[in-house]
Amino acid sequence: DAKTTQPTSMDCAEGRAANLPCNHSTISGNEYVYWYRQIHSQGPQYIIHGLKNNETNEMASLIITEDRKSSTLILPHATLRDTAVYYCIVRAVMYSGGGADGLTFGKGTHLIIQP
Amino acid sequence: DGGITQSPKYLFRKEGQNVTLSCEQNLNHDAMYWYRQDPGQGLRLIYYSQIVNDFQKGDIAEGYSVSREKKESFPLTVTSAQKNPTAFYLCASSLIPGSYYNEQFFGPGTRLTVL
Numbered sequence: 001d002a003k004t005t006q007p008t009s010m011d012c013a014e015g016r017a018a019n020l021p022c023n024h025s026t027i028s029g030n031e032y033v034y035w036y037r038q039i040h041s042q043g044p045q046y047i048i049h050g051l052k053n054n055e056t057n058e059m060a061s062l063i064i065t066e067d068r069k070s071s072t073l074i075l076p077h078a079t080l081r082d083t084a085v086y087y088c089i090v091r092a093v094m095y096s097g098g099g100a101d102g103l104t105f106g107k108g109t110h111l112i113i114q115p
Numbered sequence: 116d117g118g119i120t121q122s123p124k125y126l127f128r129k130e131g132q133n134v135t136l137s138c139e140q141n142l143n144h145d146a147m148y149w150y151r152q153d154p155g156q157g158l159r160l161i162y163y164s165q166i167v168n169d170f171q172k173g174d175i176a177e178g179y180s181v182s183r184e185k186k187e188s189f190p191l192t193v194t195s196a197q198k199n200p201t202a203f204y205l206c207a208s209s210l211i212p213g214s215y216y217n218e219q220f221f222g223p224g225t226r227l228t229v230l
Contacts, residue, residue, distance in 0.1 A: 036219075043119075043205050043221030044158070087157065102148045102173060102207070103219060105157035 004088045009110040018075040020109050022088030025069040031092045033064060034103065035073045037084040044087065044105070047073065083113045118142065119222035121206050126227045128200075136191045136225045138206035147189035148207040148219065151175060158205060164189055193227065200229045 005023040012018040024033065034049040048055055048062045050071075055062045061074040075082055087108040119140045128134045140147065146165050150158040160173030164183040178197025183189055189208075193200045203226050207219040 041203075041224070041226075043207070043224050044219075045221070046218045049218075102150065102160035102163050103158075104160075105150075107155070107157050 004090055004106060006086075006088050006106065006109045008107070009112065011112050011114055012075075012078050014080060014113050014115050015077055018078040018082065018111055018113070020073040020075075020086050020088075020111060021070065022073070023070045024088070024090045027068050027090050028092070031090045033062065033068075033071050034089040034091055035060070035062065036087045036089065036103075036105070037082075038087070038108070039081075039084045047086075078111075078113045080113050080115060083111060085110050119206060119208055119220055121204075121222040121225050123225060124223065126225055128227070128229050130229055131195045133195060134193050134200075134227065136193065136204055136206075136227070138189045138191065138222060140187055140189075140206075140208045140220075140222075142208055142210070142220060143186070144208035144210050144220070145186070146209045146211075147183070148209075149173075149179070149181065149189070149191045150205045150207065152203040152205060152224075161191065200227060202227060 032049050032051050035047040036044040038044040048057055048060050050062045050064055064071045085108040087105050089103050122137045148163045149161040151161055152158050159175050161175055161179050162170055162173055162181045164170035167183055167186050170181050170183050178194055180192045203224050205224045206222040209219045
């Protein structure tokens with residue numbers, strides 16, 4: 001799986017959009033970008049994933065650059081409950097059903113929402 | 116409610132004792148995973164299982180053992196051979212191994228302290 005680089009920490013004001021960057025310059029064609037977050041002392045929570053098109057769900061938006069070497073997770077209206085560590089993960093997909101090895105979590109970005 | 120349960124939330128053991136961590140899911144997921152997390156670090160994969168009676172080592176399997184006798188259960192034993200067992204242990208499951216979706220659902224974790 002390709003390596004990802006994320007800032008160690010970021011601050012964002014409550015109510016503003018939080019934009020979390022991720023670099024994955026060695027991503028290959030069959031690798032998806034996944035985002036998870038982990039609130040302190042809890043299990044990680046899936047947020048969103050994408051291949052090359054921008055994606056949006058009820059939690060966030062994912063913007064992937066055209067060359068797929070970087071992406072940005074956007075939380076449109078951050079709240080205090082969004083304070084967490086956010087993990088960007090690049091993962092190959094094998095449609096044959098193999099490759100059930102787990103996800104590789106780096107240190108992520110600690111997002112702190114300020115009141 | 117559907118989900119993953121891990122028990123207990125906090126566990127204390129004396130050095131040299133084996134200890135088994137419980138993980139149960141009622142999501143009817145095929146794949147299950149065990150991760151370890153040390154303070155300030157990301158998650159590292161210990162073991163994973165795609166189907167009943169089958170499991171594979173992850174990145175840090177030494178000193179650990181697992182079993183998968185039932186689809187809904189994937190207990191992890193931390194043996195006395197594990198040199199630094201004090202950590203936060205997370206169990207996860209996913210619906211279809213290797214699928215493009217690959218969302219993993221995590222349990223609340225067990226914090227193991229070896230005295």
